[in-house]
Amino acid sequence: MKVTQVAAQLYTVREHLKTPEDIRESLRRIKEIGYPAVQLASLGSLSEEETAKMLEEADLVCCSSHEDSARILSEPAAIVARLKKLGCRSAAYPYPSGVKLDTLDDVRAFARKLDAAGKVFHEAGMSLVYHNHSIEFRRFDGRLMLEVLYEETDPKHVQAEIDTYWVQYGGGDSEDWCRALKGRLPQLHMKDYAITAESRPTFAEIGQGNLNFRKIVAAAEESGCQWYIVEQDRCSGDPFDSLRISFEYIRDNLCS
Numbered sequence: 001m002k003v004t005q006v007a008a009q010l011y012t013v014r015e016h017l018k019t020p021e022d023i024r025e026s027l028r029r030i031k032e033i034g035y036p037a038v039q040l041a042s043l044g045s046l047s048e049e050e051t052a053k054m055l056e057e058a059d060l061v062c063c064s065s066h067e068d069s070a071r072i073l074s075e076p077a078a079i080v081a082r083l084k085k086l087g088c089r090s091a092a093y094p095y096p097s098g099v100k101l102d103t104l105d106d107v108r109a110f111a112r113k114l115d116a117a118g119k120v121f122h123e124a125g126m127s128l129v130y131h132n133h134s135i136e137f138r139r140f141d142g143r144l145m146l147e148v149l150y151e152e153t154d155p156k157h158v159q160a161e162i163d164t165y166w167v168q169y170g171g172g173d174s175e176d177w178c179r180a181l182k183g184r185l186p187q188l189h190m191k192d193y194a195i196t197a198e199s200r201p202t203f204a205e206i207g208q209g210n211l212n213f214r215k216i217v218a219a220a221e222e223s224g225c226q227w228y229i230v231e232q233d234r235c236s237g238d239p240f241d242s243l244r245i246s247f248e249y250i251r252d253n254l255c256s
Contacts (some may be wrong), residue, residue: 001217001228007037007063009189009231013239014042020050026133027058033244034093034251039088039187039229048085049245050100055087059167063227064090064161064187066128072128073113078118083126091121091188092131092161104140118157118250119231129161129187137170144209156185156221162220164211165191165233169201174211178219185223188216190230190246203232205242207249217254 008030010017023046030038038060043051056064065088067079072093081089093114118128124151136146145149149162160181164174172199178185192209196202206213217228228250237244 001221001225001252003034003251004036004248005226005228006255007039007061007227007229008033008035008080008243008247009039009041009066010043010230011041012232012235012243013228014240015051017044019045020054024054024057027054029240030243031060031242033059033247035060035230035243035247037063037227039063039092039227039231040065046102047142048082048232049090049248051088062086062088063229064088064092065089066094066131069094073117076117076128080121080124080126084124084186089125090127090129092129092187093133095133096135101135101138101145104143105123105226106143107140107148110189111158114149115153115157117190118153122156127159127186127224129159130161131161131164131189132163132170137167137172143159144172146177150181150184152253153207159187160185161187163189163191163231164213164216165189165193165203168193168211172253175215175219178216178223178225179230185220185225187227187229188220188225190228191232192246205232205249206230206246207253208245213250 017023121128138145162177167174192203192206193203194209230240230246
């Protein structure tokens with residue numbers, strides 16, 4: 001893992017992305033921390049042209065973008081066109097909001113829709129990655145939903161963006177999942193998992209929680225991971241401070 005492969009998910013600083021001026025300043029601060037790239041999210045109505053210009057001004061690469069779940073399935077060509085304007089080659093399906101997932105047949109139908117959308121991305125020279133939460137660790141006839149989604153889609157059409165916090169929350173093992181998805185894991189969402197004084201799970205900066213990122217990153221590297229994306233859904237303080245703590249830990253302990 002190289003420091004040039006580390007990115008920041010903009011959802012982490014979403015409260016600082018309300019206006020174009022906020023976005024420009026947030027990108028500047030992320031670059032100042034040391035991140036060479038970002039994954040897009042929470043940019044509201046900012047146009048692709050404006051976004052691309054701000055990224056260029058900040059000297060940041062757009063490694064990927066979390067796009068609207070429904071549009072990915074219903075209008076994949078429109079998302080491809082948007083990515084081209086952004087100079088980005090990957091979209092993440094963020095969450096199956098509004099998708100009926102009550103039975104194995106429902107999950108299989110969802111997999112077919114993902115595969116059809118992913119085929120459009122693949123034919124355009126781009127990739128569609130699936131971002132998991134904990135819902136995918138439900139079992140249907142003995143199979144995890146996440147297993148069904150990957151088993152019943154073409155690896156060329158649907159790749160993976162394993163989220164370490166949500167795998168742990170769902171009772172899985174991120175290292176195992178990284179190894180199982182060899183050749184299909186271009187992106188990893190790095191989130192640490194800690195326990196509060198009330199014995200509740202909570203998000204933490206990388207290196208401040210309980211996940212063994214040395215083993216997780218090693219497995220991801222072996223599987224061909226290209227981008228290691230830091231995201232913290234909730235921060236106890238300034239999210240830029242959280243991004244800095246995570247970046248410095250990754251730089252000093254996980255990068256070669």
